[in-house]
Amino acid sequence: MLKSRNLIQPEDFTVEEIDEVLSLGQRIMKNPEKYIHVCDGKLLATLFYEPSTRTRLSFESAMNRLGGRVVGFSDPKASSTSKGETLQDTMRTVSNYVDIIAMRHPVAGAAAEAVEACSVPFINAGDGGNQHPTQTLTDLLTIKTLKGNLSGHTVGLCGDLKYGRTVHSLVKAMSRYPDTKFVFIAPDELKMPDSVKEAIKGHEFVETNDLESAIPDLDILYMTRVQRERFDDIEEYERLKDTYILNKEKLTDAKEDMLILHPLPRVNEISTDVDDDKRAVYFEQAKFGMYVRMALIMKLLGIKDPE
Numbered sequence: 001m002l003k004s005r006n007l008i009q010p011e012d013f014t015v016e017e018i019d020e021v022l023s024l025g026q027r028i029m030k031n032p033e034k035y036i037h038v039c040d041g042k043l044l045a046t047l048f049y050e051p052s053t054r055t056r057l058s059f060e061s062a063m064n065r066l067g068g069r070v071v072g073f074s075d076p077k078a079s080s081t082s083k084g085e086t087l088q089d090t091m092r093t094v095s096n097y098v099d100i101i102a103m104r105h106p107v108a109g110a111a112a113e114a115v116e117a118c119s120v121p122f123i124n125a126g127d128g129g130n131q132h133p134t135q136t137l138t139d140l141l142t143i144k145t146l147k148g149n150l151s152g153h154t155v156g157l158c159g160d161l162k163y164g165r166t167v168h169s170l171v172k173a174m175s176r177y178p179d180t181k182f183v184f185i186a187p188d189e190l191k192m193p194d195s196v197k198e199a200i201k202g203h204e205f206v207e208t209n210d211l212e213s214a215i216p217d218l219d220i221l222y223m224t225r226v227q228r229e230r231f232d233d234i235e236e237y238e239r240l241k242d243t244y245i246l247n248k249e250k251l252t253d254a255k256e257d258m259l260i261l262h263p264l265p266r267v268n269e270i271s272t273d274v275d276d277d278k279r280a281v282y283f284e285q286a287k288f289g290m291y292v293r294m295a296l297i298m299k300l301l302g303i304k305d306p307e
Helices: 015-030 054-065 087-095 110-115 133-147 165-174 194-199 211-217 234-240 282-301
Strands: 043-048 069-073 100-105 122-127 154-158 181-185 205-208 220-223 259-261
Touching (some): 015 133, 015 282, 043 054, 054 069, 054 100, 054 133, 087 100, 087 110, 100 110, 100 282, 110 122, 122 133, 133 165, 133 220, 133 282, 154 165, 154 211, 165 220, 181 211, 259 282
Parallel strands (some): 043 069, 043 100, 100 122, 154 181, 154 220, 181 205, 220 259
């Protein structure tokens, strides 16, 4: 059903298609040894015009663990972009060499532009402050696996909600599941954009700038960093960067089974004293990212599940 498709934003897939990817990810997690040769002879291009650790390495680990190989670049200066080549020309060229492409770009909307020139399946690995659909699949797999389902949760999102592509994608995706409630926790300068709130019209949400008062009601707390790379004004960034710092003390009234997620990297927004709390699952979440990308690659390439 997903063979030869592209993923620009989570809405590109139906709920049923997302559940297909998540279910395959869970099967891979249980029996990874059964999948080590399913992508033999396949090539993934990772084209990263913006720095990344988890997303790039998890894509590369995913393809390698499936038996495929990886080519690409992690610095646009190492590509013909530095010579003035257009994004579309790069996509047309790379499509000749590989079976599937994953691209990260600092400009919002770049993924939609790139896919127009691709002749192989394309995955948006993050485009500016716009979307990050594979992080969303990672988040959904984490929640589904650790909570058992994706419905009926109260989800708090805290930090940079204005520029945070991960929260934009996650909110839109979670709003497709029944009885989901949202709590948007941010300073006035970094509030959730109206476009995202409009997209989830009909779902219950509240906005606050008080993290501590919101925590007791949450089933999931999704922390984000204030992103220096999204600010033109360094003084504004310095003023806002440490607005929220989650520490052990602030979890006193949190639910025992609340999940603390973070797309990483973190800076100061989660104290290291939270890391050993059983509710802190952000490093496990990063591992889930590799498995869900394995599942996504298989689905877009039309690879048969050996299970």
